Amino acid sequence: MGIFLLNRPDDRDTQSKGRIIVNMLIWLVILYAGYLVLYVICMGIYGANGVIPTKLTEYGTDPYYWKEQPFWQTILWVLILAPLCEESMFRLGLSFKRRTVGLWAGLLPVVVAWYVFHCRVWFILLLLAFAGGLIFWLICRYTTDEQWENWRKNYIIPAMWVSAIGFGLFHLNAFSVLNWMLLPFALVKVLQPMADGCAFTYARVNLGFWWGVLFHFTKNLPGVLLIASDLILRAI
Numbered sequence: 001m002g003i004f005l006l007n008r009p010d011d012r013d014t015q016s017k018g019r020i021i022v023n024m025l026i027w028l029v030i031l032y033a034g035y036l037v038l039y040v041i042c043m044g045i046y047g048a049n050g051v052i053p054t055k056l057t058e059y060g061t062d063p064y065y066w067k068e069q070p071f072w073q074t075i076l077w078v079l080i081l082a083p084l085c086e087e088s089m090f091r092l093g094l095s096f097k098r099r100t101v102g103l104w105a106g107l108l109p110v111v112v113a114w115y116v117f118h119c120r121v122w123f124i125l126l127l128l129a130f131a132g133g134l135i136f137w138l139i140c141r142y143t144t145d146e147q148w149e150n151w152r153k154n155y156i157i158p159a160m161w162v163s164a165i166g167f168g169l170f171h172l173n174a175f176s177v178l179n180w181m182l183l184p185f186a187l188v189k190v191l192q193p194m195a196d197g198c199a200f201t202y203a204r205v206n207l208g209f210w211w212g213v214l215f216h217f218t219k220n221l222p223g224v225l226l227i228a229s230d231l232i233l234r235a236i
Contacts, residue, residue, distance in 0.1 A: 005202040006164055009156045012206040020206050024199045031195035042188040053185040060174035078224055083216035085115040090167045091204040091212050096152035102139035106132035164201045168194025
């Protein structure tokens with residue numbers, strides 16, 4: 001088994017919580033350094049061709065984007081809904097425990113409709129919730145804990161990779177404009193949330209779901225504090 005975070009689903013059996021957190025932070029620094037190098041190279045190539053991609057599209061996870069939104073909305077979406085909804089979508093099922101997987105599969109249609117596609121039609125959400133309840137029942141009724149334990153042994157590492165990469169690619173929807181010219185810039189830009197996804201996935205698998213939510217919240221907090229400080233300076 002490799003040393004990379006996404007190849008280490010069983011560190012919880014041999015290492016303390018503190019050591020697991022240190023592992024996560026070390027790899028997060030390494031991944032961020034790699035991202036920054038690629039970002040500088042990408043911007044240099046665009047600049048050499050007379051293009052400034054940041055002027056052609058806005059990226060919804062950047063703090064300056066949220067400066068234009070009401071502050072209460074920033075807190076609600078960035079600090080509460082984003083960690084809860086995104087961790088539920090991408091990492092809740094990584095426990096490979098029957099009831100938790102059933103809960104993840106049941107919640108997924110509702111969360112995707114409400115959070116990703118901004119569906120606010122109550123009867124559609126109600127139908128999706130009913131379908132989700134049925135999915136939960138089917139998984140709990142027709143699978144066993146022993147099956148999920150066996151599946152974990154075979155599929156936990158691929159599932160961790162899919163979770164982290166999917167989390168990064170999911171953030172492509174945060175660009176206000178996305179076309180073929182901007183796609184290389186966007187793919188480099190989402191390497192940052194992909195790095196976060198590696199760290200959050202490792203923490204979720206080895207420490208638990210709420211640890212992933214906590215680290216997600218912590219990652220989003222500096223941007224919110226930056227916006228708060230800007231508002232305070234404007235008010236002075």
